[in-house]
Every structure is written in C-alpha cells, then in structure tokens.
Amino acid sequence: MTVPLAFLDSFSGAFDFIFSQRESFGGGTQVGGLGQVWELTLEHLKVSGVALAVSLALALPLGVLLGHRRTGELFAVAAGNAGRAIPELALIALLVAFVGTGTINVAIALAVLGIPPILTNTFVGVHQVDPQAVGAARGMGMSELQIALRVELPLAVPTIMSGVRTSAINIIATATIAPLAGVLTLGDFILARNVYGDEGVLAGAILVALLALTVELTLAAVQWALTPRGLRLQRTEASA
Amino acid sequence: MLSPTIAQASSDFFRDRSDSNCIQDNGAFCAGWVIDNFDRYVDPLLQHVVLVVVSVGLGFLIAFAMALASHRRRWLVPSFLGATGVLYTIPSLAFFFLLLPITGRGTDTAIVALTAYTLQIIYRNIVAGLAGIPRDAKDAGRGMGMTEQQLLWRVELPLAVPEIIAGLRIATVSTVAIATLAVFAGGGGLGSEIVAGSNITFRTGVVTTSALLIGMAIAFDVLLLLVQRRLTRWRSVGEGRGARRADRLRTLSRHAHRMG
Numbered sequence: 001m002t003v004p005l006a007f008l009d010s011f012s013g014a015f016d017f018i019f020s021q022r023e024s025f026g027g028g029t030q031v032g033g034l035g036q037v038w039e040l041t042l043e044h045l046k047v048s049g050v051a052l053a054v055s056l057a058l059a060l061p062l063g064v065l066l067g068h069r070r071t072g073e074l075f076a077v078a079a080g081n082a083g084r085a086i087p088e089l090a091l092i093a094l095l096v097a098f099v100g101t102g103t104i105n106v107a108i109a110l111a112v113l114g115i116p117p118i119l120t121n122t123f124v125g126v127h128q129v130d131p132q133a134v135g136a137a138r139g140m141g142m143s144e145l146q147i148a149l150r151v152e153l154p155l156a157v158p159t160i161m162s163g164v165r166t167s168a169i170n171i172i173a174t175a176t177i178a179p180l181a182g183v184l185t186l187g188d189f190i191l192a193r194n195v196y197g198d199e200g201v202l203a204g205a206i207l208v209a210l211l212a213l214t215v216e217l218t219l220a221a222v223q224w225a226l227t228p229r230g231l232r233l234q235r236t237e238a239s240a
Numbered sequence: 241m242l243s244p245t246i247a248q249a250s251s252d253f254f255r256d257r258s259d260s261n262c263i264q265d266n267g268a269f270c271a272g273w274v275i276d277n278f279d280r281y282v283d284p285l286l287q288h289v290v291l292v293v294v295s296v297g298l299g300f301l302i303a304f305a306m307a308l309a310s311h312r313r314r315w316l317v318p319s320f321l322g323a324t325g326v327l328y329t330i331p332s333l334a335f336f337f338l339l340l341p342i343t344g345r346g347t348d349t350a351i352v353a354l355t356a357y358t359l360q361i362i363y364r365n366i367v368a369g370l371a372g373i374p375r376d377a378k379d380a381g382r383g384m385g386m387t388e389q390q391l392l393w394r395v396e397l398p399l400a401v402p403e404i405i406a407g408l409r410i411a412t413v414s415t416v417a418i419a420t421l422a423v424f425a426g427g428g429g430l431g432s433e434i435v436a437g438s439n440i441t442f443r444t445g446v447v448t449t450s451a452l453l454i455g456m457a458i459a460f461d462v463l464l465l466l467v468q469r470r471l472t473r474w475r476s477v478g479e480g481r482g483a484r485r486a487d488r489l490r491t492l493s494r495h496a497h498r499m500g
Binding site: 092202 | 447
C-alpha cells in the first residue's frame with residue numbers, strides 16, 4: 001500500500017523545503033526557506049511585470065489604432081499566430097547567445113512573447129465593437145480619439161483582458177527558464193537540482209504553478225472590475 | 241547559479257567541433273558546420289515530432305470525448321472549461337516537475353503535461369464549432385428524420401470541422417514550441433540541442449534549432465490547413481456573399497486568445 005503513495009513523501013519534503021532552510025545539496029550554503037522563496041518570487045514578479053508593462057505599452061495603442069481604423073487585419077492576426085509558434089527556450093537561448101544575460105535583456109525577450117496576444121486581442125476586440133455604437137458616439141459629436149478611448153476600448157475590455165491574461169501566463173511561464181540567462185527567478189529551484197536537490201526542484205514546481213494561478217486569478221478579478229457594468233449584465237444574461 | 245557553469249564549459253565545448261574559424265569565433269551561423277553535423281539533429285527532430293503528434297492526438301481524443309459528453313449537457317461546459325483552464329495556466333516546466341514524483345523522468349511525463357496543455361484550446365474550439373451550427377441546418381436534419389445521434393455525426397460535426405481544425409492548428413503550433421521544454425523532463429526533443437552541455441552559448445546551434453522549430457510549426461500548420469480544405473469541400477459550393485462575410489468575422493474572433 002505504501003508504494004503507490006510514495007510520491008506523497010516527495011511532496012511533504014518539498015513543503016519542508018519551502019518553509020525551512022537547509023544546507024545545499026553540495027554542502028556549503030544555506031538554501032530554501034521562506035526567505036529565499038520570497039527573494040526569488042520577487043525577482044520572478046519583477047522581470048515578468050516589466051515585460052508585461054513593455055508589451056502593454058507597445059501592443060495596446062497599436063491594437064486600438066489598427067482596430068479603430070479597421071486596417072492591418074492581416075498583420076494583427078499574423079502577429080498573434082506567429083507569437084504562438086515562438087519556442088520559449090529557443091528565445092532565451094538566442095538571447096544568451098547573441099545579446100547577453102541580465103534582467104533588462106530577459107525582460108525585453110519576455111516582452112516579445114507578451115506582445116502578440118495583446119495586439120491581436122486588442123485589434124479583434126476593438127474591431128468587433130458594434131458599428132452602431134460607434135455611429136451613435138460620432139453622432140453625439142465625439143472626436144475619433146474620444147470614440148476610441150471612451151466607446152471602443154471599454155467595450156473591448158473582455159477580449160483585451162483575455163489577451164493580457166494569456167500574455168501574463170506566457171511571460172511567467174517563460175520567466176521560469178530565466179535562470180539560464182542569469183536571472184534568478186523561482187525557476188532556479190527547478191533548474192539547479194545540483195544545488196537544491198529533488199525536494200527543492202519539486203518545491204520550485206509547486207511555487208511556479210501557484211504563482212501562475214495567483215496571477216491568473218488576480219487578472220480575472222481586474223478584468224471583472226474593468227468591464228463596463230452594462231456589458232457585465234449582458235454577459236450574465238447571455239450565459240444564464 | 242547556472243550561468244558560471246555554462247561559461248566554464250563553453251571553452252571545452254568548441255574543441256569537439258570541426259575546427260573552422262567560423263566555429264572558433266562563434267559566428268552567427270556557420271553553414272559548413274550545419275551541413276557536416278546535420279545528422280545530430282535527426283534524432284531530436286524525430287523525437288520532437290513524436291512528442292507533438294502523440295500529445296495533440298491524445299489531447300484531441302480526450303477533448304473530443306469531453307465535448308461529446310457536454311454536448312447535450314450544457315451545464316458541464318463551464319466546469320470543463322474551468323478544469324482545462326487550470327491545466328493551461330500551469331507553466332509547462334512546473335507541470336513536468338510536478339508529475340515527476342508520480343510518473344518519473346522520461347517521455348511519458350512530457351506527453352502527459354503536453355497533452356494536458358492542449359485540452360483547453362481543442363475543447364473550446366469543438367464546443368464553439370458545435371454551438372455555431374445554424375439552426376436551419378439542424379432543423380433540416382430533423383425534418384429528414386435523423387435521430388439526435390445521426391444529427392450529431394452527419395450534420396453538426398461535419399459543419400464544425402473548420403472550427404475544430406482551427407483549434408488543432410493552434411494546439412499543434414503551441415505544442416511544437418512548448419515541447420522544446422520536454423528535455424527538462426527527460427523527454428528529449430529539439431530542446432536537448434539547446435540545453436545539453438553549453439549549447440546555449442553556441443550561436444550556430446541555437447539558430448539551427450530555432451529554425452528547425454519554426455519550420456516544423458509551419459509544416460504542421462500547412463498540413464492541417466490542407467486537411468481542413470479536403471474535409472470541407474462543401475464550403476466552396478453555394479455560399480453567398482453574406483455568408484462569406486459572417487464567416488470572415490467568425491474567423492477573426494477565432495484568432496483571439498481566450499483565457500478563463
């Protein structure tokens with residue numbers, strides 16, 4: 001009976017690693033414990049946050065512009081599809097081999113992954129706004145900028161936020177292999193088994209999964225808060 | 241804590257390679273080296289193809305079964321979307337190592353994680369495809385005396401093929417990219433050409449591997465597109481302009497990324 005449940009031992013070992021410090025696998029240094037977990041989590045969030053901010057700053061205005069003008073469909077869609085094909089590991093490897101390591105470099109590489117979903121979804125979301133709503137706004141004397149920012153953007157929030165959530169998850173997932181490029185994120189626990197041991201590796205996997213789920217839930221809440229109340233109402237009725 | 245080892249190992253690494261200047265200088269792309277050493281990429285390439293085909297195939301079977309189960313029981317859809325959404329959210333590298341104590345190191349672990357990752361995309365597209373069937377088509381089928389089963393297999397599923405294959409294309413292209421990480425789970429694939437030894441600093445190797453990955457993603461995508469064309473020859477017949485416009489809008493929203 002004990003054999004099938006042997007993996008539970010590994011998991012309890014992993015939790016032990018998270019909560020209390022121990023000597024490293026090779027000896028010499030102290031690893032694990034909440035102190036180091038916190039340190040690596042912060043680095044993980046920092047590099048991911050910078051990357052997501054850069055992606056948003058570039059992709060959101062471009063997506064709104066193209067969607068509002070209803071041009072560049074091919075570009076916006078192709079960018080999104082190409083984005084799915086970027087192999088994260090190869091991206092980090094290209095970075096290490098050609099550009100260099102460090103937080104800024106990794107953040108920029110991660111932003112490359114973050115841009116396509118936001119761009120495509122912003123374009124699609126704005127493009128799909130009911131032309132009658134835009135016509136009504138124009139009839140009320142709104143300028144094109146006002147229409148884009150006060151009519152199209154709010155109505156496109158659910159689609160845009162879907163893209164932002166996809167980006168955030170891609171970025172956090174890829175930040176896990178950032179230690180290959182010299183940035184010590186939670187992925188270090190997973191990748192440096194010779195330092196942290198098997199329990200550290202499993203602890204890293206648990207922490208990365210929890211981090212991703214937490215960020216996803218937080219962004220879902222942000223999406224709910226940003227969605228115009230009328231649209232929210234409509235959605236509940238539609239799904240009921 | 242990894243980078244010092246990488247830097248150290250890189251000097252030993254280049255001694256094993258053919259001794260042209262391009263390799264010594266770590267040039268961006270040494271075509272001669274690639275031609276001489278191409279056979280080293282064959283096995284990882286094949287492993288990669290197997291990982292992708294098996295994972296997407298299994299993912300399709302499971303997602304298809306889920307879609308059939310929830311087809312006449314709509315209340316199951318949100319829970320299925322939620323469950324597959326959680327799997328989709330867990331970063332693949334973490335997923336591999338969460339499975340390790342249970343399934344051990346190797347291809348199996350990689351396939352389980354990659355399969356789990358495809359479920360959300362494929363399931364969502366099958367459900368959307370089935371939901372988008374025009375009522376007229378279903379009524380026509382019922383009028384011809386079809387049972388619900390016949391309606392599903394002869395009317396609804398064939399009409400949903402474009403949407404289903406769109407899901408498969410997205411899942412396949414993403415899996416080609418993510419399977420690169422399978423090497424960390426001991427699952428082989430092209431990722432091994434990046435992380436083994438100090439390959440990560442070897443420019444020609446990294447460029448070659450990336451090119452192979454992108455090429456494979458494009459090849460799979462085109463292949464599935466051809467399959468779709470073949471399965472939906474009815475589309476070219478008798479579709480008015482309005483239908484085509486509605487179709488274009490639907491295609492557009494299909495490209496949007498969906499979460500939750």
